[in-house]
Amino acid sequence: MIRFIVRRLGLMLLMLSGLVVITFLVSNVAPSDPAALAAGPDATPDMIATIRHEYGLDRPLPVQFLRYVAGLARGDLGHSIVTGHAVATDLATFLPATLELVLLGMLIAVALGMPLGMWAAVRRDRAVDHVARIFAVSGMALPEFWIGLLLLLVFSGWLGWLPIGGQLSIADAPPAPITGMVLVDALLHGRLALFWAALRHAILPAVVISLPALASVVRVNRAEMIEVLHADYITAARAHGVSRARIVGILALKNAMLPTLAMIGLRFGWMLGSTVLVETVFDWPGIGLYAVNSAVSSDFKPVMGTTLIIGVLFMVANLLVDLAYGLLDPRVREAGE
Amino acid sequence: MRAAAARAPRGRSLRRLRFVAWVVGRNPPTMLGLGLVAVFLLLAAIGPWIVPDARDAVGAMHLGSKLLPPSWAHWFGTDEMGDDILTRVVLATRTSLWVGLTITGIAIVVGTPLGIAAGYFGGRVRSVIMRATDMFLCVPGLVLALAIVAALGPGILHGVVALAIVWWPGYVRLIEAKALPLRGEPFVDAARTMGSSDLRILLTHILPNCVSPLVVKASMDMGMAILAAASLGFIGLGAKPPAPEWGAMISTARSYMPDSWWYSLFPGLFIFLTVLGFNLLGDGLRDILDPRSARG
Numbered sequence: 001m002i003r004f005i006v007r008r009l010g011l012m013l014l015m016l017s018g019l020v021v022i023t024f025l026v027s028n029v030a031p032s033d034p035a036a037l038a039a040g041p042d043a044t045p046d047m048i049a050t051i052r053h054e055y056g057l058d059r060p061l062p063v064q065f066l067r068y069v070a071g072l073a074r075g076d077l078g079h080s081i082v083t084g085h086a087v088a089t090d091l092a093t094f095l096p097a098t099l100e101l102v103l104l105g106m107l108i109a110v111a112l113g114m115p116l117g118m119w120a121a122v123r124r125d126r127a128v129d130h131v132a133r134i135f136a137v138s139g140m141a142l143p144e145f146w147i148g149l150l151l152l153l154v155f156s157g158w159l160g161w162l163p164i165g166g167q168l169s170i171a172d173a174p175p176a177p178i179t180g181m182v183l184v185d186a187l188l189h190g191r192l193a194l195f196w197a198a199l200r201h202a203i204l205p206a207v208v209i210s211l212p213a214l215a216s217v218v219r220v221n222r223a224e225m226i227e228v229l230h231a232d233y234i235t236a237a238r239a240h241g242v243s244r245a246r247i248v249g250i251l252a253l254k255n256a257m258l259p260t261l262a263m264i265g266l267r268f269g270w271m272l273g274s275t276v277l278v279e280t281v282f283d284w285p286g287i288g289l290y291a292v293n294s295a296v297s298s299d300f301k302p303v304m305g306t307t308l309i310i311g312v313l314f315m316v317a318n319l320l321v322d323l324a325y326g327l328l329d330p331r332v333r334e335a336g337e
Numbered sequence: 338m339r340a341a342a343a344r345a346p347r348g349r350s351l352r353r354l355r356f357v358a359w360v361v362g363r364n365p366p367t368m369l370g371l372g373l374v375a376v377f378l379l380l381a382a383i384g385p386w387i388v389p390d391a392r393d394a395v396g397a398m399h400l401g402s403k404l405l406p407p408s409w410a411h412w413f414g415t416d417e418m419g420d421d422i423l424t425r426v427v428l429a430t431r432t433s434l435w436v437g438l439t440i441t442g443i444a445i446v447v448g449t450p451l452g453i454a455a456g457y458f459g460g461r462v463r464s465v466i467m468r469a470t471d472m473f474l475c476v477p478g479l480v481l482a483l484a485i486v487a488a489l490g491p492g493i494l495h496g497v498v499a500l501a502i503v504w505w506p507g508y509v510r511l512i513e514a515k516a517l518p519l520r521g522e523p524f525v526d527a528a529r530t531m532g533s534s535d536l537r538i539l540l541t542h543i544l545p546n547c548v549s550p551l552v553v554k555a556s557m558d559m560g561m562a563i564l565a566a567a568s569l570g571f572i573g574l575g576a577k578p579p580a581p582e583w584g585a586m587i588s589t590a591r592s593y594m595p596d597s598w599w600y601s602l603f604p605g606l607f608i609f610l611t612v613l614g615f616n617l618l619g620d621g622l623r624d625i626l627d628p629r630s631a632r633g
Contacts, residue, residue: 011471018472022481026488137366137620141612143564145571146587146605149594157595273477277568281591291480295487296573307484311476 004326012315019311023304024068028061077308078301082294087305091287095309096180097167098279098286102271104183104202105210110264113214114253117221117260122248124226132218139215144274148208148281155204163201165283172197205282209274213267220263224256231255258328265321269314360625367621373614381431393420394428396579404597414599417589418579422600426607429581433563433611436497440562441555443501448508449544449551455509456516457535457543467513470506478503479565486574493576496569500562511554515547549626553619560615567608583608 043051052058056067071078077087120132155162167182168174172194175185183202186195228234229252237247275288283289287306294302361367385391389411399419407414413422455466473481478500485499486492519525519542528538569575570584578585583604590601 014468015471015475018469019475022472023484026484134366137616138609138613141560141564141609141616143567143571143584143587143605143608143612145568145584146601146608149587149591149601150605153595153598153601157598270477273479276479276483277571280572291483292572295483296491298487298490300487303484303487307476307480310480314477315475 001326005323008319008322012319015315016312019308020069020072021065023307024065027300027304028064072308077305080294080302081299082297082302087302090290090302091305091309093180094285094287094290096177097182097284098272098275098288100181100183101202101205101209101275101278101284101286102268104206105213105271106264106268108206108210109213109217109267110261112210113217114221114257114260117218118225118248118253118256120218120222121225121229129222132222136215136219136222139211139218142211144208144211145277145281147211148205148278151204151208152281162204165201165281167201167285168194168198169201205278205284208281209271209278212274213264213271216263216267217260221256221260224259225252228252228256258325262321262325265317265324268317269310272310272313357625361621364621364624366617367624370614370617370619370621373610374618377430377434377611377614380427381434384427384430388424388427389421390424391428393424394579394581404593404600406597407599413603414597416586416597416600417593422586422603425581425586426583426603429583429586429604430607430611432493432576432580432582433566433608434559436493436566437559437563437615439497440500440504440566441558444504444508444558445551445555447501448505449512449547451505452509452512453516453539453543453547456513457520457539459517459520463513463517466509470509473503473506474510479568482565482569483572483574486569491574491577493566493570493580493582496566496575500565500569504558504562507558508551508554511550512547515550516543519543519546552626553623556615556619556622560612560619563615564608564612 049058056064059067075088077091079085080087080090083090116132116135120129123129152164156164163169174182175189175191175194178185178188182198183195186192186198225248229248234247234252237251242251272288275284275286276292277288278284279286279288280292287309291303291306294300294306361371388394390397396418397420399415402411402415402419403417405411405415405419411421411423413426416422416425451466451470455463481503482496482499485502486495489495489498525538525542528542533541566575567582567584567587570582570586571588573585573588576582576585578589586604587601590597590604593600
């Protein structure tokens with residue numbers, strides 16, 4: 001097991017350095033000149049040259065790369081032109097909101113997807129199954145930004161049941177940050193009304209971000225359940241007169257759950273990716289919206305910083321899934337070694 | 338004699354075609370997928386000749402008919418320039434299909450040779466190719482594409498380039514997984530013993546065995562690439578108005594919500610149906626071409 005973990009960590013370091021190289025190249029082969037951007041539209045060539053020298057942009061590429069890596073090692077991701085803050089500070093401010101959204105989305109995907117997948121598997125080829133399969137395919141095809149807008153239209157615009165966007169209304173002062181996640185902090189402070197207000201803001205974006213994952217959970221859990229329900233041990237249990245509820249809900253689910261949970265772990269990274277869209281639609285103050293706003297204003301440093309942080313989170317999530325899988329399934333562990 | 342020899346394979350391929358038609362016919366989702374894809378291909382082909390007014394796609398202004406709801410004259414309503422949304426949505430089909438085809442095409446052309454080489458040669462070649470692939474897969478594609486477009490500057494061509502850059506690793510993974518087990522197959526050994534060169538083995542023995550999963554993934558990816566390109570358009574980094582593009586249309590439509598609901602509804606519906614069509618078709622193709630992996 002130790003060898004497995006060490007190997008995985010080594011691979012992750014390798015991938016991380018690859019990602020650093022990629023982000024560096026992307027921001028340096030760009031046709032637009034960062035010095036000219038930072039200097040503003042009215043800058044003279046002299047001013048641009050000064051800024052280029054100041055930022056070290058006139059050095060050879062390898063030197064620039066080393067400085068970039070040295071900066072990263074100190075946690076220096078550069079400065080944002082738009083917010084005027086250090087990118088690392090901005091990311092620390094916006095990351096909790098994103099994590100809150102993604103975790104809530106995962107919760108929805110698992111809580112709804114597993115029972116639906118089970119139900120479809122038990123009622124194979126019946127109406128429920130068809131509905132579940134149609135949903136599983138169409139959930140992947142839904143443009144998240146579009147369905148988000150439609151939900152806003154119906155629930156905020158027409159019905160007026162839910163707020164239009166953001167994390168809290170302007171009238172509600174956010175709770176003093178403990179974790180930075182408004183929902184969690186409101187609970188920790190015992191402010192239930194604020195928690196309720198925050199939940200009403202979070203529900204639509206969380207549902208939208210969960211949709212592709214929900215579709216996958218239904219798909220995988222249904223397939224796994226169908227396979228497991230045909231296994232010999234289930235037939236044996238049935239022959240012994242074990243109740244149907246116990247067979248489906250406990251004996252079969254235990255084995256079908258593992259691939260589903262692994263899948264949702266891997267989905268975590270992809271959900272971080274779709275925050276770029278969902279946070280834009282719902283004005284959710286997370287790193288996705290931060291990256292989009294910066295990208296639209298050609299402010300590279302925040303975009304590259306967000307890419308790096310999402311890459312790291314993505315890799316950590318995949319590593320945890322691998323480790324959990326290796327821990328639970330010795331066959332994986334051996335293959336990994 | 339020769340005629341008989343020619344007829345035999347043709348009879349076989351006809352039977353095979355009938356068999357495929359039978360399988361597809363028995364599978365309503367696949368039929369639906371095929372139908373949707375056919376409709377959108379048709380729209381892309383004849384769009385300019387069937388829309389009410391093709392000039393609406395190049396920035397014509399009709400100030401008297403701004404933001405009209407759907408009606409008999411404008412089935413999908415009109416936008417803030419007074420342009421017919423049906424016209425713009427139909428004409429954008431060509432852009433989206435072209436975008437999907439280009440991204441998927443580049444990804445296949447780049448990814449397949451790398452995947453085959455990694456799977457067939459194994460060893461150091463495989464480690465180098467696969468590690469490089471992993472680096473691109475360690476961050477969600479859309480985020481990396483966003484970073485690349487931000488650096489290149491907005492525009493649909495840059496969006497296509499960025500998405501192609503993040504798309505090829507998927508093909509390396511797929512083809513490598515298919516080619517790796519083939520390496521030790523008796524027919525490959527036999528070919529090598531008979532003096533076939535590596536290139537010949539790759540082209541005549543390994544590649545044909547990878548075609549089925551390739552076709553399935555390509556069909557699915559057409560849809561997903563169209564969706565990704567529309568997403569970039571929505572963020573504001575893809576196509577620039579007045580050129581009609583579904584994602585960019587929805588992005589503009591946001592400012593006219595909730596009153597002009599039709600403005601964002603119809604472009605999104607077209608994205609959804611196109612992507613759904615390619616996904617269902619890919620799913621069905623998998624059932625036909627690659628039944629062993631059809632599970633789930």
